[in-house]
Amino acid sequence: MENEILVDKDKQEKPKVKVERKEGEPTAAFKGASWAALLVGVSAYLIGLFNATMELNEKGYYFAILIFGLYSSVSLQKAVRDKEEGIPVTSIYYGISWVALIVSVSLMAIGLYNAGSIVLSEKGFYGMAFVLSIFAAITVQKNIRDTQKARERD
Numbered sequence: 001m002e003n004e005i006l007v008d009k010d011k012q013e014k015p016k017v018k019v020e021r022k023e024g025e026p027t028a029a030f031k032g033a034s035w036a037a038l039l040v041g042v043s044a045y046l047i048g049l050f051n052a053t054m055e056l057n058e059k060g061y062y063f064a065i066l067i068f069g070l071y072s073s074v075s076l077q078k079a080v081r082d083k084e085e086g087i088p089v090t091s092i093y094y095g096i097s098w099v100a101l102i103v104s105v106s107l108m109a110i111g112l113y114n115a116g117s118i119v120l121s122e123k124g125f126y127g128m129a130f131v132l133s134i135f136a137a138i139t140v141q142k143n144i145r146d147t148q149k150a151r152e153r154d
Contacts, residue, residue, distance in 0.1 A: 022150035026143045034139040041132035042066070048125055054117055065108050066130060072100035073134045074141045081145055105134075 026034075045066055049059050076097040082089045108130050112123045 022147075022153065024153075025147050025150035031143050031147075034136055034143055037132060038136035038140050041129050041136050042070075045126065045129035045133060048122070048129065052118075052122075054115075058115075058117075061111060062108075062126065065104060065111065066133065068100070069104035069108065069130060069134050070137045072097065072104050073137050076101050077138045077141045078145075081142070 046063075049062055052059060079089050079094045079097045083094065108127070112118070112127060115123065118126075
């Protein structure tokens with residue numbers, strides 16, 4: 001009995017359930033993390049904007065930059081992906097997508113640099129929330145596209 005290991009019958013390992021996932025489809029955890037990052041980034045940015053002591057026109061500027069950045073990043077991701085998969089993309093649309101993203105990021109940086117009423121830590125907060133939102137929007141778009149493509153293969 002010294003070397004005998006007692007095993008409780010109720011604590012025996014149960015067989016793991018295999019999750020059906022198509023080849024190339026992102027995991028549910030990755031999809032969830034991407035959506036959570038988008039929600040956290042956009043929510044934090046908007047809550048910070050709502051609570052800011054800046055003028056309404058200044059809040060409108062930063063709100064418009066967020067929307068412009070989200071749209072341009074998703075548009076660029078789609079254009080790059082379409083081009084990579086051989087789906088026709090006009091060079092003007094592809095170029096405009098790049099320019100739009102560069103302009104949105106530049107306007108955000110210029111706005112924060114020139115904002116005299118915002119303390120440095122708040123500028124960092126807006127910058128990080130903006131970057132998180134842009135990155136998460138690209139990732140969510142990629143996940144949607146990967147899931148759609150994986151399901152079309154069947």
